[in-house]
Structure formats: C-alpha cells, structure tokens
Amino acid sequence: MPFEFKKMEIPDVILVTPRVFEDDRGYFMETYKASEFKANGIEEDFVQDNQSFSKRNVIRGLHFQKKPHAQGKLVRCLQGSIWDVAVDLRENSATYKKWAAAELTSDNKQMLYIPPGFAHGFATLSDTAIISYKCTAEYCKDADSGIRWNDPEISIAWPVEEPILSQKDFDANKG
Numbered sequence: 001m002p003f004e005f006k007k008m009e010i011p012d013v014i015l016v017t018p019r020v021f022e023d024d025r026g027y028f029m030e031t032y033k034a035s036e037f038k039a040n041g042i043e044e045d046f047v048q049d050n051q052s053f054s055k056r057n058v059i060r061g062l063h064f065q066k067k068p069h070a071q072g073k074l075v076r077c078l079q080g081s082i083w084d085v086a087v088d089l090r091e092n093s094a095t096y097k098k099w100a101a102a103e104l105t106s107d108n109k110q111m112l113y114i115p116p117g118f119a120h121g122f123a124t125l126s127d128t129a130i131i132s133y134k135c136t137a138e139y140c141k142d143a144d145s146g147i148r149w150n151d152p153e154i155s156i157a158w159p160v161e162e163p164i165l166s167q168k169d170f171d172a173n174k175g
C-alpha cells in the first residue's frame with residue numbers, strides 16, 4: 001500500500017502519508033494515485049495545481065471559494081515546514097467552525113486533504129517554505145473569499161503570534 005490515510009478529528013479532513021522508497025541515490029515516492037485516493041475517501045478529481053513560497057511567520061489564509069467554485073485541496077510541503085489548517089464552514093456539519101491542523105514538512109512528506117466547504121490556511125514555521133497543492137476546482141477570482149485568520153469564533157491555536165499577512169488578509173481583520 002503506497003499511501004496511509006488517517007482521518008483527522010474532523011473525519012473528512014484526511015492526513016496522507018506516502019510510502020518513501022529510499023536508496024543510495026536518494027528517494028522516490030508517489031504523491032497521488034486516483035485509485036488509492038478514491039478508495040480512501042478522497043473521491044474528487046483534481047483540476048489545478050498551485051505552488052507558493054513563503055517566509056517564516058507568514059500566514060496565508062483563511063481562504064475558500066464560494067459555491068459552485070468550492071475547492072478541495074491536497075497540500076504538501078516541498079521545502080521547509082508549515083502548520084496547515086482546515087476550518088469546517090459547512091453550515092449543516094456537526095463540526096461547523098471547528099478546525100483541524102497538521103504540521104507538513106519536507107521531511108515527513110505528509111499531505112493534508114481539505115475537502116470543498118472548508119477554509120484553508122497555513123503558517124510558515126521554517127525560514128522559508130514551498131508548498132504545492134492540488135485543487136478540485138479551478139481558481140475563480142469572483143468566488144474568492146475568506147475569514148479572519150484569528151476569528152475569535154474559531155480561535156485557531158496558531159503557532160505564530162505576529163504573522164506577516166497579505167493586505168487582503170490584513171484587511172479581513174477589519175471585519
């Protein structure tokens with residue numbers, strides 16, 4: 001089994017651990033396989049890949065796209081380490097406005113699946129971090145939305161105190 005799938009405390013959020021094949025040259029690993037993922041609760045198809053580079057203490061988020069452009073995301077950290085967060089915004093969910101998080105690093109090679117209907121954000125824990133993530137819907141600027149990274153109703157225990165934010169994310173703080 002090349003992947004291990006572990007449901008988080010919000011069961012639809014899934015932590016995926018790939019099998020890493022190491023040898024004298026370095027390592028190889030599969031990072032996605034439709035048959036394995038579909039058999040383990042990640043049934044959506046992915047249609048767009050993104051990559052971003054962030055400096056220490058950057059928080060990107062919390063972002064989501066409004067229906068019918070809601071995106072699921074499969075996030076992994078290629079360099080450095082991030083603290084990745086999913087917030088359940090599905091109003092009929094038993095875990096509405098609850099959050100789940102995982103530390104994704106270039107060493108642990110773990111991936112977090114965040115389903116459509118969730119907000120996503122992360123904090124950069126290393127000097128720099130590069131993430132790559134697959135999306136189940138294409139970017140739609142008009143559907144782009146977000147909630148405050150430090151929304152008191154959600155109260156995420158961020159490991160960063162005075163984050164570096166984009167103007168968009170900073171302005172979200174003005175409520």
Ligand SMILES: Cc1cn([C@H]2C[C@H](O)[C@@H](COP(=O)(O)OP(=O)(O)O[C@H]3O[C@H](C)C(=O)[C@H](O)[C@H]3O)O2)c(=O)[nH]c1=O
Nearest residue numbers: 050052060061063064073120121122138139140166168
């Ligand atoms: C997301 C996206 C952005 N853009 C353009 C729009 C802006 O001119 C520029 C930077 O976008 P933004 O500041 O929204 O980038 P992030 O703050 O990294 O946003 C992302 O961060 C959180 C963590 C996410 O999960 C989302 O994928 C996304 O919201 O790229 C595109 O052209 N295509 C895209 O798919």
